[in-house]
Amino acid sequence: MPQSSAANSSPSPLVDAQDRFIGLWGDMASSWGVPRTMAEIHAMLFVSGEESNTDEIMARLEISRGNASMTLRTLVEWGIVARRHRRGDRRDYFSAEQDVWKLFATVLRARKRREIDPLLDALRSCSLPSGQSPNATSDATSAHNERIGSMIEMVEALDVLSERLLGPTGPGSDRMESLVRELSEVEP
Amino acid sequence: MPQSSAANSSPSPLVDAQDRFIGLWGDMASSWGVPRTMAEIHAMLFVSGEESNTDEIMARLEISRGNASMTLRTLVEWGIVARRHRRGDRRDYFSAEQDVWKLFATVLRARKRREIDPLLDALRSCSLPSGQSPNATSDATSAHNERIGSMIEMVEALDVLSERLLGPTGPGSDRMESLVRELSEVEP
DNA sequence: CAGTTTTTTCAGAACAGACTGAAAATTGGT
DNA sequence: ACCAATTTTCAGTCTGTTCTGAAAAAACTG
Incomplete structure (x- = not known):
């Protein structure tokens, strides 16, 4: 025993x-x-x-x-x-779900909606209103806005990439696998 | 006050x-x-x-x-x-670091090394030795190996994609940004 | 409709991991 | 070599989460 x-x-x-x-x-x-x-x-x-x-x-x-x-x-x-x-x-x-690509797509989609989209909104609210009157906007302020701006741009770019992975068409489709494999081969 | x-x-x-x-x-x-x-x-x-x-x-x-x-x-x-x-x-x-793409690349690289690579090893150790003798491998065993196998394949594919993003050349390079933007445009 | 089985809920127990603070180690100056 | 400034370490505390268990609700049966 x-x-x-x-x-x-x-x-x-x-x-x-x-x-x-x-x-x-x-x-x-x-x-x-x-x-x-x-x-x-x-x-x-x-x-x-x-x-x-x-x-x-x-x-x-x-x-x-x-x-x-x-x-x-x-x-x-x-x-x-x-x-x-x-x-x-x-x-x-x-x-x-037994299809690992569907699994991945589902998780990615969920996280995107629950985290990335709200993140973008929140990020935008971290910018400062720039140049109301002529010489207004100070150096510090515009430097700040540039930093936040580049952050936003990057998140947006990754967001677009993920949308591409998830496919323009709703939920279904296992085209994802072939797409990932194609992307891995794109020449710089 | x-x-x-x-x-x-x-x-x-x-x-x-x-x-x-x-x-x-x-x-x-x-x-x-x-x-x-x-x-x-x-x-x-x-x-x-x-x-x-x-x-x-x-x-x-x-x-x-x-x-x-x-x-x-x-x-x-x-x-x-x-x-x-x-x-x-x-x-x-x-x-x-002020370059957000470098920042992202650094974080991605670190997580890849610390999590993905070990994960792949661990995953492989979840397969079962298949068909030693003639009729050996049972249905259950081969079904198991197929599931683990597809999991491994997916992680490997994503791993390759991330390597592509990080660029074949060491740490540097801000080619990453343009690469992400290109990938976002690849036609299926 | 009363009894039975299964699921849901949620207050608090148990836990994991982050953070503190003070003591020890290091670094630099004289 | 000594002292002062700074950084590092780590045992213990604290905080936020997850998990339990039992009570309530819901779903089904005869």
Whole structure:
């Protein structure tokens, strides 16, 4: 009987590899400001490729019902996990998008809307009104506005690049992959 | 005497705008997993465009000496802040890179090395050894390897894209800006 | 409609990581 | 070599987040 309590190391090589991936994904997320559990649930659903209900998720990741519930809600809102109802089973089943490019696009789109767009607005409000009357605008003020301006320009340029990646057409399309590969080959 | 204690709101429109920028940068950083102080010190040096010593930084941002010292060390290591010694003054003076594209390139390069490269190694170790003997590899195992494999491929593709952005030639070069703008125009 | 199962919510516990402050180390001057 | 100015270090405190657990709500069943 080579195991003492709960979470173990080698039930099978497959489960073992899955656990490595889940742990890895969780660590990554932490360091990028995303809650660990969020990434772990997603990772579990992604690697297994199967649907799981809340209890299975709670059991495998050893997390509380509340945590699982809240996090699943968010994951579904973000659009990278789907909730499905099964006939004759009261519980909800969850599964993760299997196309990694769609996954990436979804996350990028979300972050863009939630962070980049508001950032641009806020940045613009850091400029100072320049030259109202003739000789008005001081050197210090215009230097300030140039700095903020170049910052804005850069963020806008990256924003345009990301829009290009996400494609002009709404949500769908896996053209993203080929686009990234093309971009990697553009000659300077 | 319209002010009570320490940090105030409107000493001058310029300082006011600077403070907005500093605060904004700090918030951004927090939400991306970078310590607030790190971003605030950098923001202060960037918007002011001037050199400052540790005491000036401590005073303006209302942070401790220890925090300032440690954070400045890190910023200098990252290469986005420079430390300079002035004749006849024992204190060190710090200033921030003013070229926003260089700034971005530096940060991107650092994160790439510190996170992407190790991530790829770790990801590879999440695959399972496949088909040793004839009929060996099970469906589950090969499905697993395909999922991990597609993940790896995507990260590699993005890695190549970032390398392209950073330019084949070492640190320097502000070709990055024009490259980003070009990429934004590539036709699918 | 009462009972049962599943999900949601949220106040507080537990935790992680940032920040402080004072002591130790370093640097420069005389 | 000594003293003064400055920087660095780090143990402990503090702050903000995430997670738990149990109670409330909702959803379904017979």
